[in-house]
Amino acid sequence: MEFPNLSDIKRAHTRIGNYIYNTQVMTSSTIDEMVGGQVYFKCENFQKIGAFKMRGAANVIMSYRPEERKNGFATHSSGNHAQAVAKAAAEAGAKAYIVMPHNAPQVKIDAVRGYGAEITMCEPTETARAETCKQVIERTGAIQVHPYHDARIIAGQATAAKEFIEELPDLHYMITPVGGGGLAAGSALTLATVSPTTKMVLAEPEAVNDTYLSFKAGKLQGVKNPKSIADGLLVSVGEMNFEIIKQYVHEVYCVSEEEIISAMRLVWERMKIVIEPSSAVAVAALLKNKEVFAGKKTGIILTGGNVQMNDLPF
Amino acid sequence: MEFPNLSDIKRAHTRIGNYIYNTQVMTSSTIDEMVGGQVYFKCENFQKIGAFKMRGAANVIMSYRPEERKNGFATHSSGNHAQAVAKAAAEAGAKAYIVMPHNAPQVKIDAVRGYGAEITMCEPTETARAETCKQVIERTGAIQVHPYHDARIIAGQATAAKEFIEELPDLHYMITPVGGGGLAAGSALTLATVSPTTKMVLAEPEAVNDTYLSFKAGKLQGVKNPKSIADGLLVSVGEMNFEIIKQYVHEVYCVSEEEIISAMRLVWERMKIVIEPSSAVAVAALLKNKEVFAGKKTGIILTGGNVQMNDLPF
Numbered sequence: 355m356e357f358p359n360l361s362d363i364k365r366a367h368t369r370i371g372n373y374i375y376n377t378q379v380m381t382s383s384t385i386d387e388m389v390g391g392q393v394y395f396k397c398e399n400f401q402k403i404g405a406f407k408m409r410g411a412a413n414v415i416m417s418y419r420p421e422e423r424k425n426g427f428a429t430h431s432s433g434n435h436a437q438a439v440a441k442a443a444a445e446a447g448a449k450a451y452i453v454m455p456h457n458a459p460q461v462k463i464d465a466v467r468g469y470g471a472e473i474t475m476c477e478p479t480e481t482a483r484a485e486t487c488k489q490v491i492e493r494t495g496a497i498q499v500h501p502y503h504d505a506r507i508i509a510g511q512a513t514a515a516k517e518f519i520e521e522l523p524d525l526h527y528m529i530t531p532v533g534g535g536g537l538a539a540g541s542a543l544t545l546a547t548v549s550p551t552t553k554m555v556l557a558e559p560e561a562v563n564d565t566y567l568s569f570k571a572g573k574l575q576g577v578k579n580p581k582s583i584a585d586g587l588l589v590s591v592g593e594m595n596f597e598i599i600k601q602y603v604h605e606v607y608c609v610s611e612e613e614i615i616s617a618m619r620l621v622w623e624r625m626k627i628v629i630e631p632s633s634a635v636a637v638a639a640l641l642k643n644k645e646v647f648a649g650k651k652t653g654i655i656l657t658g659g660n661v662q663m664n665d666l667p668f
Numbered sequence: 669m670e671f672p673n674l675s676d677i678k679r680a681h682t683r684i685g686n687y688i689y690n691t692q693v694m695t696s697s698t699i700d701e702m703v704g705g706q707v708y709f710k711c712e713n714f715q716k717i718g719a720f721k722m723r724g725a726a727n728v729i730m731s732y733r734p735e736e737r738k739n740g741f742a743t744h745s746s747g748n749h750a751q752a753v754a755k756a757a758a759e760a761g762a763k764a765y766i767v768m769p770h771n772a773p774q775v776k777i778d779a780v781r782g783y784g785a786e787i788t789m790c791e792p793t794e795t796a797r798a799e800t801c802k803q804v805i806e807r808t809g810a811i812q813v814h815p816y817h818d819a820r821i822i823a824g825q826a827t828a829a830k831e832f833i834e835e836l837p838d839l840h841y842m843i844t845p846v847g848g849g850g851l852a853a854g855s856a857l858t859l860a861t862v863s864p865t866t867k868m869v870l871a872e873p874e875a876v877n878d879t880y881l882s883f884k885a886g887k888l889q890g891v892k893n894p895k896s897i898a899d900g901l902l903v904s905v906g907e908m909n910f911e912i913i914k915q916y917v918h919e920v921y922c923v924s925e926e927e928i929i930s931a932m933r934l935v936w937e938r939m940k941i942v943i944e945p946s947s948a949v950a951v952a953a954l955l956k957n958k959e960v961f962a963g964k965k966t967g968i969i970l971t972g973g974n975v976q977m978n979d980l981p982f
Binding site for chain 2: 666
């Protein structure tokens with residue numbers, strides 16, 4: 355499969371323009387002081403469905419002609435990708451079939467249902483999810499929308515970094531968290547083509563450090579049974595995603611669970627915005643490596659704000 | 669004491685311009701749908717010190733000439749006014765003496781200390797607070813900054829409504845919570861002079877409904893030992909504040925503790941911003957009286973975002 359190029363990213367941006375927000379960039383004098391540099395936060399927590407995932411899902415779904423959308427779209431996800439596919443399909447006038455593990459947070463199940471998607475529950479294992487999704491697709495003829503290992507998803511997620519660097523062309527660093535690698539690879543590709551002097555940095559929970567290990571080894575490494583509060587980052591990085599990361603990413607930093615929670619609380623308390631733990635991973639990486647970012651301009655993509663309010667770590 | 673007039677409000681706005689943000693206005697399609705109207709939220713939770721109180725405190729303190737500021741400024745407060753006086757005094761190059769009850773949240777004590785103020789602890793009673801503050805002023809010669817019963821405070825707080833109505837001149841309603849009445853009176857005065865077709869609505873916890881009772885009776889009524897999660901609204905409305913409210917406010921709505929918590933959670937979950945319970949009182953009043961605001965344009969001032977994160981009601 356070929357990497358998306360700048361034309362793909364630009365086309366994606368045009369295609370999804372009506373279905374996403376060009377989210378605002380915020381600053382925090384408190385965090386600037388802590389770091390000793392200038393930090394900019396792109397608020398994808400304010401994005402439609404509350405996370406950047408809307409970009410990639412909309413790009414895939416809107417790339418099909420109306421007659422091709424008639425059997426709908428399917429995916430398996432317990433998180434923001436499920437909401438994104440449900441919402442983008444609804445915007446496209448198509449059905450969405452979402453396979454969710456029965457232990458998915460009620461708030462996410464409700465949100466997916468609220469967008470009009472048909473939900474199929476399954477056991478919370480990778481195998482059960484994939485198998486159930488396969489059955490749904492056999493039954494419905496729906497088109498599968500993969501959450502990250504797809505050039506169109508990468509091109510869609512890349513539009514966040516594109517907006518960010520267009521607004522702030524002189525960033526020295528950009529940080530995103532990395533899970534499956536859709537946003538990470540898309541952002542890295544964008545910087546490599548649009549702003550090669552901006553260094554792409556990825557942030558990962560220590561407990562799910564497959565990208566870090568892979569990056570250091572130069573080839574894909576797995577992590578078994580990862581557990582982290584950063585529920586959006588529990589998946590392993592995709593194959594194409596890693597190939598892009600290997601080529602275009604400057605560094606991968608890991609942070610502990612305590613550092614994630616502390617960064618999340620800092621952003622809630624000081625910036626007065628709600629970010630989910632996955633977003634806080636990038637903030638934690640910034641604060642843990644101040645010496646790198648001191649005196650520099652750094653952009654952080656706050657990836658989402660979907661949080662189960664009755665299950666907070668503080 | 670004379671009511672502030674439009675010139676006072678305009679002068680206040682010029683005076684404090686360098687010390688406050690013209691905070692952004694947000695919208696929420698979810699809340700618009702719930703109400704069946706257009707709702708705009710002015711985000712004073714993003715204001716300096718995390719609340720609109722910075723406006724009034726800065727207006728009082730900056731109205732003194734540098735040589736008049738030499739003995740500093742004093743107040744007693746367990747909340748946002750304490751932070752506002754501490755921060756505004758620091759900006760003015762003056763000392764701040766803050767009397768705080770010893771049961772004030774640690775996060776607020778830390779914030780006040782962080783702005784360089786001298787803190788004197790006292791028993792958590794109205795009498796002890798006033799008496800301790802008086803002693804501090806006798807000792808230091810500091811100028812007292814009252815939290816709401818002061819024309820300069822009212823003129824300062826009024827600048828939030830002024831910015832709001834300048835940005836959205838066609839609002840049918842504006843809602844603010846009411847505690848001591850600095851913001852409520854200032855907003856009502858602003859609308860009366862700048863946009864008399866915009867109706868001023870106040871929102872109050874049922875448990876601290878002195879403004880509601882006073883408004884209905886036409887004269888000041890007290891409430892004994894009020895308890896509410898809306899910790900910024902536990903004080904009774906001031907005398908001048910009530911005179912302005914009586915004359916210029918359209919309606920006062922009351923909401924229950926459950927309604928406050930539910931509105932607060934809704935804003936956190938859907939708008940992804942952190943607001944304190946006092947702010948949620950205005951949102952709760954909106955949602956409880958949908959029939960009034962349906963088909964209309966309503967502006968709500970989200971007054972602050974200072975929340976003790978380890979003591980959330982959900």
